[in-house]
Amino acid sequence: MDRKEDSAFLRKFTGVIVAFIILTVVLIFVARNMQPEFDSDDNPSRGALAEKRIAPVGAVRTGEEGAAALAEAQAAATAAPAATEEVVDGASVYGGLCKTCHDAGVAGAPVPGSELMAAREAEKGVDGLVLSVINGLNVMPPRGGNMALTDEQIQAAVEFMLQ
């Protein structure tokens, strides 16, 4: 290779390098414009999250303030849990469980409004029917299969069936 060829090669090579640098800069700008820029430091939840992450696991409380906080915590721990209001709604109990068997009369389950239902009511009375459901009757599992149902809820469901 002589000098002429060398310098021709160097010129071409430099041209290629410069072209690549320009392409890189162009790509950087294109990429930056493709996604709307957002300033992550402006995001308020970031700060809150960071605070939460670095918060101490426990705290030592001393003196009067500490004693008061301790008493408060103990009172909260021993306080009776708020009674959850129990919903007694025969239609929803029936619709959520009893219906699966009783709408179609599965395994001889009395269908509401049918003669069989009326006959059972005449035979046992509402209380007797409620008792059957609570204890289960042949194919019907106790409480229709949901042991969480209270007597009142079952009573309401039976009354709903007899409407």
Ligand code: HEC
């Ligand atoms: C797995 C199906 C099934 C489910 C669920 C079910 N039952 Fe029954 N139920 C039956 C069958 C079967 C009978 C008839 C039993 C028999 O006479 O041998 C029956 C009978 C009854 C009777 C008549 C009882 C008697 O003494 O004659 C009542 C009332 C009744 N079911 C109410 C309910 C209620 C209320 C629920 C929901 C809480 C419920 N059932 C859920 C299958 C079911």
